[in-house]
Amino acid sequence: MAEVGNMPLPPKILKKGVxxxxxxxxxxxxxxAYGTAVLHIAxxxxxxxxxxxxxxxxxxxxxxxxxxxxxxVDDAELKRRKAAWxxxxxxxxxxxxxxxxxxxxxxxxxxxxxxxxxxxxxxxxRENH
Numbered sequence: 001m002a003e004v005g006n007m008p009l010p011p012k013i014l015k016k017g018v019x020x021x022x023x024x025x026x027x028x029x030x031x032x033a034y035g036t037a038v039l040h041i042a043x044x045x046x047x048x049x050x051x052x053x054x055x056x057x058x059x060x061x062x063x064x065x066x067x068x069x070x071x072x073v074d075d076a077e078l079k080r081r082k083a084a085w086x087x088x089x090x091x092x093x094x095x096x097x098x099x100x101x102x103x104x105x106x107x108x109x110x111x112x113x114x115x116x117x118x119x120x121x122x123x124x125x126r127e128n129h
Contacts (some may be wrong), residue, residue: 009035022062024069024105026051038062038069040107043110046088047106 010113023037045048046073050071054060059072090101103113
């Protein structure tokens with residue numbers, strides 16, 4: 001997954017004095033990023049995940065305490081949007097980019113290569129990362 005979650009606030013809202021806003025992304029973000037963010041949404045928009053159905057003006061409810069993220073769009077409209085959704089054309093059809101697109105799993109599954117699952121050697125403790 002690309003690191004594009006570190007997006008600056010739009011100048012339009014900065015001019016109004018807003019200094020933070022919730023950013024919701026299927027991307028990752030480095031430790032040098034800032035602000036309120038919900039990351040690693042899965043499945044990603046590129047494969048038809050929930051973010052692919054969001055349109056300008058849609059309301060999204062975030063309840064951190066309940067670990068709930070809800071797109072406030074009725075089921076019929078979501079069904080219509082899903083039916084109209086088309087996957088993006090791959091930007092490369094060979095090499096590492098193709099391997100990545102075809103085989104890296106979603107964030108909730110560890111973003112690992114699918115053909116390596118269950119084939120790891122010895123356990124690597126978290127402290128070694």
